[in-house]
Amino acid sequence: MKIIAAIPARYNSTRFPGKLLKRLGKRTVIEQTYLNTYKTDLFDEVYVITDNVKIKSTISSIGGKVIMSKSEFQCGTDRISSAISGLEADIIVNVQGDEPFIDKESLSSLINCLKNDKNSDFSVTSLMTKITDTKQILDPNTVKVITDNDDYAIYFSRSAIPFKRDNIKKFDHYKHIGIYGFRYKTLKQFSLWKLGPLEKSEQIEGIRFIENQKKIKMITTDFLGVSIDTLDDLLYANSIWPSNE
Template sequence: MKIIAMIPARYAASRFPGKLMQDLGGKSVIRRTYEATVATHLFDDVFVVTDSDIIFNEISSNGGKAIMSQKEHECGSDRIAEAVKGMDIDVVINVQGDEPFTEKESLEKLIEVFKEDTTKKVDLASLMVHITDTDEINNPNTVKVIVDHNNFALYFSRSPIPYPRDPNAGVTYYKHKGVYAFRKQAILDFYRLPMLPLEASEKIECIRYLEYGKRIKMVETTIQGVEIDTPEDLERAKKLWK
């Protein structure tokens, strides 16, 4: 089984433009993420795929592998699909460019899903983290996921799901970490299928897979990491890096 990692990287992020080129301990955020992914030694290859000359040059001039997108893309999955279309691979893992603390343990769990899935019933695998903080549960920047008893995703939302009508029901809330593992065909299907209303409303790309009947296996991890979405997140990351 040939497994690669792709790190989609836009320069013009809506909430924090240029965040991937911000300094983190003497190197850019995107370079830290790339090097952390390579350092796991889990992949046959690792690429940054970008629409930015700045990011492309940042990776390639420092000995990394970068691919320039040929088209404009709405989301990271589309960017990856274009890049892998002609590649001889089985599984591609999407590592978010704004997660410089990417670590081996969680990625290994995703890869194991496909090694165990001999009947190929799983189209995607992704990570989730148990959360208890009320502010985080209600924060629309935190994507929540609910799963069935086999940990297949039922739905993703920026709203708190499930709604706590009975606060004593013993519900566990999960935050979706935006690290995905795809079978190659699943991400190619995503690329050609149009966005539907649920995805358009929530602005959560993995909802498209559910709307078209794909199966997403969720894997629980205890490792939160730091996603750099705001300048405040960057300051937290700098303290953690020290």
């Protein structure tokens, strides 16, 4: 079974343009994400998929593999789906370029979940973690997820879901971590599906699977990491990044 990691690396981020080439420790954000993914030894190949020659040059300089893509895609999964046509793989893991803290345990859980699904009951896996900072529940930059009793995603939202009408004190909310594992066929289908009204409204790519009746198996993890979405995120990430890296 061939397993590859694909790291979508768009330069012109809406909220923080050029963030992937900002310094994190002794390297750039995209280098740290690539190296952390590569060092897990979980993948037969690791690719960075980008529209930017500077990102290409940066990754190539450390021996990484790069696939150039066009500039405009709706999301990172569209970018990957477009780029993998010539690649043979059974499982593809989408590691966001702005997730430099990604760890081996979390990535392994995505892969093993797909490997162990002998009946192909689902074709997509993703991660969620319990929200401990109540401010995140109302923060639109924190994507929330609700699941059924078998941990399949029911919906993702930037709003506080579920709404607690009777102010239940003990109730867990979960943050969606936008890292996905896919079977090859489903990933190729993704870019053929039109954007539905829910995805357009929320701007969350995982909703496209739900709108097209594809199950997403959610895996609970303790991984928190720091997604580099804003300058404040980058400053915080640098404050906790190992000084020798």
